[in-house]
Amino acid sequence: MRLAESVWLGLLILAFLPWIWGIRRPRLVWPSIAGFGPGQSWFARFGRVWPGLARGAAISCLVVAIARPQEPGGRIRVAGRGVAIVALMDRSSSMKTVDFPTGDGPISRLEAARVTLARFVQKRDDDLVGLIKFANYPDLDAAPTLDQAFLLDAIRAIRPADQVDDGTNLGDAITAGLGLVRNAPTRKKVLILLTDGRNAPAVPNPVDPLAAAALSRELEVVLHTIAIGRPIEPNPEKPEPVGENDGPDLGLLARLAELGGGQSFVAADTQALEQVFDRIDTLEKSPVAGTVRTLYREKYAPWAAAALGLLTLELVLGGGRFRRLP
DSSP: OEETTGGGGGGGGGGGHHHHHHHHSOOOOOOOOGGGSOOOOHHHHTGGGHHHHHHHHHHHHHHHHHTOEEEEEEEEEEOOOOEEEEEEEEOSGGGGOEEEOOTTOOEEHHHHHHHHHHHHHHTOTTSEEEEEEESSSEEEEEEEESOHHHHHHHHHTOOOOOTTTOSBOHHHHHHHHHHHHTTOSSSEEEEEEEESSOOBOOSSSOOOHHHHHHHHHHTTEEEEEEEESOOOOOOTTSOOOOOTTSOOOHHHHHHHHHHTEEEEEEESSHHHHHHHHHHHHHHTOOSSOOEEEEEEEEOHHHHHHHHHHHHHHHHHHHTTTTOOOO
């Protein structure tokens, strides 16, 4: 319980006025034979002060009601909105590769990325987080939002691309992420690119990923890259051209992060991927702390009702045996 306007408690001094007035007001002495009968009860002996006490108590209750007594009715978390983060999730067919070890057996790269990203999102209560999945084309799944439940559903719903859309278009993905995050109402903006392949778009006129990363710096958007899986070591005895599914292009991803003012990470297993997201979580702390607001329920009504009841009691007492003239 608290009083929202406790300054009004200073009016409690008025509660003594009816009692003082009841004692000091002039009276007429009426002749009686009270001295010949049995002694008066204590209630009757102090009867003249009861109406004044009732009025004083009523004033006290009204003062407390004016001071607005309240009790906690729940809490609401208000996000600081200091960072806007958009995750760019590769969903090309190579992400179906089952080579990420866990305690229950290996899982696919896409499943490991989904699980780890979901844990990362749940730590960002005060930030706007969005999601774009991409293969040949980027697809918006969630604009930067505080609605974690909606975002987590979108992450769980990501599936590998079909044969028609299969490919890895890093440049268009980064460009789409910049378009999504640049107008976010936050002080800091971040892109996180997760991919296990090389830049191999099968679309006409794709955006150069290096040019997209340079644009990220111009727009003051930090770009982090995460290489999922290990690149395949070249075999000198069987030289073959490097393909999209031959592991991430670590050199390109490092260059993208450098141009975008972020950091480049490599994660070849689930534990390493979790450590990468923990590191990003540390790097991208919100410059605006979130707050928790407490909701209060007004409780002045019982005090006002008590004041009304006491005033009624004063009228009853003053109109009965304790009535005074004048």
